[in-house]
Amino acid sequence: MDEKLAYACDPSSSATEGYGSRMLENDDSVLDWRDYFDHHTLPLSRRDPSRWPSSPPDYRQVMAEYSDRMGLLAKQLLGLISESLGLPTSCIERWVGEFYQNITISYYPPCPQPDVTLGLQAHSDMGAITLLIQDDVGGLQVLKDREWITVEPLSNAIVVLLADQTEIMTNGIYRSAEHRAITNASRARLSIATFHDPSKARKISPVSELVSDSSPPRYREVVYGDYVSSWYTKGPEGKRNVDALLL
Numbered sequence: 001m002d003e004k005l006a007y008a009c010d011p012s013s014s015a016t017e018g019y020g021s022r023m024l025e026n027d028d029s030v031l032d033w034r035d036y037f038d039h040h041t042l043p044l045s046r047r048d049p050s051r052w053p054s055s056p057p058d059y060r061q062v063m064a065e066y067s068d069r070m071g072l073l074a075k076q077l078l079g080l081i082s083e084s085l086g087l088p089t090s091c092i093e094r095w096v097g098e099f100y101q102n103i104t105i106s107y108y109p110p111c112p113q114p115d116v117t118l119g120l121q122a123h124s125d126m127g128a129i130t131l132l133i134q135d136d137v138g139g140l141q142v143l144k145d146r147e148w149i150t151v152e153p154l155s156n157a158i159v160v161l162l163a164d165q166t167e168i169m170t171n172g173i174y175r176s177a178e179h180r181a182i183t184n185a186s187r188a189r190l191s192i193a194t195f196h197d198p199s200k201a202r203k204i205s206p207v208s209e210l211v212s213d214s215s216p217p218r219y220r221e222v223v224y225g226d227y228v229s230s231w232y233t234k235g236p237e238g239k240r241n242v243d244a245l246l247l
């Protein structure tokens with residue numbers, strides 16, 4: 001525990017780097033059965049490996065390489081999404097602007113009452129695209145046709161979760177995935193989520209090529225930093241934050 005606390009997040013502000021267990025600003029909110037360690041990894045100006053664990057000895061080097069490779073994969077996937085919509089490959093990536101990438105390692109201890117306790121409450125991720133790996137325990141679920149479907153762990157698989165800004169940029173053609181993590185009584189679980197977000201100052205709206213008289217914008221423009229603040233203040237409650245921007 002002392003080792004974890006040596007890297008503790010700043011409790012007075014949300015989304016800081018380091019070790020923590022409370023995600024939302026409101027003290028009355030239901031807690032998740034989860035500890036997490038958040039790394040700021042891109043752009044390089046935010047990357048400070050001295051804030052990351054020093055053990056095992058190659059941790060920092062592996063994390064830096066993982067960050068670079070996930071960033072490239074996220075760009076490729078946004079490129080494929082752009083192409084699938086008949087847009088130039090780099091269109092959505094350009095709309096996001098420089099990637100702000102955070103890597104969150106979540107640890108879910110065994111839970112004595114898994115039937116009444118969530119590891120992580122239902123939410124959609126707030127940025128553009130999340131790449132997630134999980135160990136063999138399982139616990140990630142996605143909402144499909146109002147049913148929670150378990151994402152069975154596959155070794156070497158990367159789960160792609162589209163996030164809220166991609167829903168906005170594609171004018172709702174691609175939807176962000178509502179997901180949650182459940183707990184279990186017997187085995188601890190680990191997952192690693194790599195988030196790719198716009199900068200806080202970036203204005204996000206449906207990409208202009210997808211908007212016309214016959215296809216009007218379905219979402220209000222939002223400054224990404226305001227979106228993040230509102231998410232942390234109100235809490236996710238499924239997809240209520242992106243739904244609140246619907247016109």
Ligand SMILES: O=C(O)CCC(=O)C(=O)O
Nearest residue numbers: 104106134140181191193
């Ligand atoms: O642990 C998981 O599988 C989900 C993690 C997640 O959704 C998140 O960190 O946003």
Ligand SMILES: [Fe+2]
Nearest residue numbers: 123124125179
């Ligand atoms: Fe998530």
